[in-house]
Amino acid sequence: MEDVDNLFNPSLAAALKKLDPEDGEQIMEYFKTHALLSREKALLQASVREQKKLLVENAKLKNDIEHLRAQLQDKQKRRTAKTLLSQATPPHSLSPAPNKPASQPASPLGATAVVPVPPLPPSGSSHGGRERQSRRRRGERKAGSTSDPLALGAETQIDVSRLDLRVGRILSVRLHPLSETMSVQEVDMGEDSPRTVVSRLGGKSDLEELQDSLAVVLCNVKPTKMKGVASQARLLCCATSDDHIEVLVPPAGSAPGDRITFLNYPGEPDRELPSKLKIWELLQSDLQVDSKGVATYKGCGFEVKGKGLCRAPSLINCAIR
Incomplete structure (x- = not known):
């Protein structure tokens, strides 16, 4: 900009005409045109650099959006699966209370009422049976938590x-x-x-x-x-x-x-x-x-x-x- 302004200085133009009376004015016009073209070229290069920078930033933003959208979809699927599991899983049944000797109420006529008592399992088998039942229940809950929700969620969302x-x-x-x-x-x-x-x-x-x-x-x-x-x-x-x-x-x-x-x-x-x-x-x-x-x-x-x-x-x- 400063060089172009100097070319329009009247004293410079007068000096050129004095040095070359015939072509001084044409030389002056040539210098002016060349300076203006140089300035436009510099502005264009700056614009191109800015455009390339914007394209790179846009591509990065697009990748970030795709990544965030994928994360949101995964969260929605997990949330749906969790909701379906809570609706589909029945409440756990209460474990039966350990056998206690039943009291035998007296009959109205004074006779002793006989209450049937289930036979006790062999010694050592009761604890093992409870452990096996507990393991089976844990296995059922584990299998349901890993397979059922995803299958149910996938079925409800197939459209x-x-x-x-x-x-x-x-x-x-x-x-x-x-x-x-x-x-x-x-x-x-x-x-x-x-x-x-x-x-x-x-x-x-x-x-x-x-x-x-x-x-x-x-x-x-x-x-x-x-x-x-x-x-x-x-x-x-x-x-x-x-x-x-x-x-x-x-x-x-x-x-x-x-x-x-x-x-x-x-x-x-x-x-x-x-x-x-x-x-x-x-x-x-x-x-x-x-x-x-x-x-x-x-x-x-x-x-x-x-x-x-x-x-x-x-x-x-x-x-x-």
């Missing part, structure tokens, strides 16, 4: 809110190198890099039309290899009984990474669906395209908040897979 459904853009489509019935898509999910998705669309004749189109993608499935190609997500399609297949379409204005939610089923999805529970298989029977072509779970539509509902391009009353 569509556990699926991480998002909008993706199909960047490229190609046939699977080892299967004529499969295809391989590269899908932009709004993340740092696209995901590879293997789907059973190899028999479709219009695969090239899927390129650059939007789709509904299940993102929290465990990555698996399908005939040698690792699939990192699942492309949601609808199909009729005669195997006519269409890819579900998000509403207009959707962008890669947009969450798909359900009004009647709020909640955060799992980070990764547990393979042992087969949650996707349990939910799939309730995923349908209705008579209006809207993708639904138990009648509740697939919704991109503020943008609309997900639909099938032309099919109605068919299953989603």
Whole structure:
């Protein structure tokens, strides 16, 4: 800034004209232009550095948020399991009182009433039997605390809110190198890099039309290899009984990474669906395209908040897979 201001000094301009009467004015203009360009370059470099710093900070904040969200989900599951255990576990029965000799009340006629007394166990067996019963009770409580709550909690929470459904853009489509019935898509999910998705669309004749189109993608499935190609997500399609297949379409204005939610089923999805529970298989029977072509779970539509509902391009009353 100081150098530029010095160039506009009238005495400096006069000195240049005196030294070179013909080109002094042009030299002066050249110096001014060069100084202004240098200043703009310095400002631009400072802006770029600041932008890079903000990007790094945003990435760190995003990782922190994901970590905190995972911790919150774990706490919610443990709290639910603890509540279900307290509701499901019956109160412990009272241990029977040790046998005491019963008093024999006198009969009205003076005869002695005979009260049956159970036979005493052999000497040394009573204490051992109580120990075995106590160990069995402790074993039952221990088994219930380690398995039942989690199983009950998982069963009560199996609904569509556990699926991480998002909008993706199909960047490229190609046939699977080892299967004529499969295809391989590269899908932009709004993340740092696209995901590879293997789907059973190899028999479709219009695969090239899927390129650059939007789709509904299940993102929290465990990555698996399908005939040698690792699939990192699942492309949601609808199909009729005669195997006519269409890819579900998000509403207009959707962008890669947009969450798909359900009004009647709020909640955060799992980070990764547990393979042992087969949650996707349990939910799939309730995923349908209705008579209006809207993708639904138990009648509740697939919704991109503020943008609309997900639909099938032309099919109605068919299953989603």
